[in-house]
Amino acid sequence: MNEDFFAAMRRATSSTRALNLTEATAIIQAALAGRPASVEPTAADPDILPPSPGHRQMSPGHRQKPFEVHPEAEIIDVETGQDAQTHAAAQRAGPHERQRRPLHEVVRMLREGRGSAFGAVAEGPLAGMAKPRRPPAIAAGAQFLSRSFSCAAGTRSFKLYIPASAPENPRGLVVMLHGCKQDPDDFATGTGMNTAAEAHGLLVAYPAQTGIENSASCWNWFRPTDQKHGVGEPSIIAGLTERLISEYGLDRRRVFVAGLSAGGAMAAIMGETYPDLYAAVGIHSGLAYGSANDVMSALAAMRGDATAFSGQCRGKSAASQVRTIVFQGSSDRTVHPSNADRIVASASATNTHSAPQTHKARSDGGRRYTRTRYIDEQGIPTLEYWLVDQAGHAWSGGHPSGSFTDPSGPDASHEMLRFFLGTDG
Known part of the structure; x- marks a missing residue:
């Protein structure tokens, strides 16, 4: 990996921490494809998510405005693999007490969609694995x-x-x-x-x-x-x-x-x-x-x-x-x-x-x-x-x-x- 790739990963990490996910997406996709990401992407930029053959475009009047990431969402840092609360605690603890994922592992996770990086889809109220407060209903004889x-x-x-x-x-x-x-x-x-x-x-x-x-x-x-x-x-x-x-x-x-x-x-x-x-x-x-x-x-x-x-x-x-x-x-x-x-x-x-x-x-x-x-x-x-x-x-x-x-x-x-x-x- 060359210095340009490492620089791109640092930019993507900074964008992710700032919750600018579209910019991070563009940077990572460009880096993996071996091309520069010199143009700052916008939500309307088709290079963010290149359309596949046969794609269908939603009509402008049908499209709703995107929302920002929910402030209570559980965001996983793609560089450290930590949720927001754990990452904040690690920041307070100082650099010697933090554990960071190797860059090659972060790239592999993003390529494959594996590991903790996808924890960002889970909302804050479910910080751990959900457990029902009562067992599922079962009819007599079922x-x-x-x-x-x-x-x-x-x-x-x-x-x-x-x-x-x-x-x-x-x-x-x-x-x-x-x-x-x-x-x-x-x-x-x-x-x-x-x-x-x-x-x-x-x-x-x-x-x-x-x-x-x-x-x-x-x-x-x-x-x-x-x-x-x-x-x-x-x-x-x-x-x-x-x-x-x-x-x-x-x-x-x-x-x-x-x-x-x-x-x-x-x-x-x-x-x-x-x-x-x-x-x-x-x-x-x-x-x-x-x-x-x-x-x-x-x-x-x-x-x-x-x-x-x-x-x-x-x-x-x-x-x-x-x-x-x-x-x-x-x-x-x-x-x-x-x-x-x-x-x-x-x-x-x-x-x-x-x-x-x-x-x-x-x-x-x-x-x-x-x-x-x-x-x-x-x-x-x-x-x-x-x-x-x-x-x-x-x-x-x-x-x-x-x-x-x-x-x-x-x-x-x-x-x-x-x-x-x-x-x-």
Whole structure:
């Protein structure tokens, strides 16, 4: 490595500490590509995140202003690998007591999207691994089992809810992908999906991301190797799904996937890369497929600073096949609402449907929301978008015993199952 590269890394580190992530992204990408980064980037500069072939640009009138990084966000210093609080303490302790990561390791982390650098996606209230304050709801006679699945791409443990209403012949499956710093028990508690599924005789599977693969237990939705069919985390989730379909003889028309935040972004990937496996997808506070290809571009996309998204590695006409329901809080300070707009724009552009139907109302918990529905020629909703007014980065209508939940909003679990099963009134 030459002196120019080291100088670029120092500039990128300074920009990251100053929370100027777009500038840091441009500097790092230029350094890795071996070109100078002499021009100061702006949010509108296409060189920050070069568009891939086939990208779609959002219309100027549809784009929302990016927000600054939340002042309470847990920011991980890419040079030291420390969170903001630990780093501040180390600064006070003096240089002899600090531990710094070697520069080559920082570059490797940024290239691969691995390690503590991605801890920046987790909000301050979840400083450690989330633990539910009560166990997940389990109906009398139901089971909540701990299991594991392995394939060539790796191994993941998962929890499986077997409904008491249909223990021998479940009527379908919902695969639930948790967010960062969550685990299956916490996610089941917060979403209440077990209770919602019990009424319909559905299995619910909760795969668990490992701290080895991502230190914040995030699904690696931003890594190119985890955005493709047949490899990486998508192949593990798909393999787990296929195993349960075979084991329980499930109707493939009643197999669904949903997720929150990083899990929502991974659910979008599953719908794109395995459109023949899932009949419908639920994306809560997530991001569109192809929104990022490394940690820094992921952070930019999350804050609403990405001007385009890619259609690379798309599935078999996935967007035209997989029905999608999207939930998003209008005041989300972790994943900017413009990301939900991108998901909806992509799905609606490739589906044949009537003019969207918009309905405004207030939930039982008090939050106002706007529901926009797209109906196909057969009268079946192919896409729904729920924008929940003043809601943050939380599962709408969730139980307060789980992390990242908002009990005041409309019940996302109930509405997702209604949409999945086509039980609309």
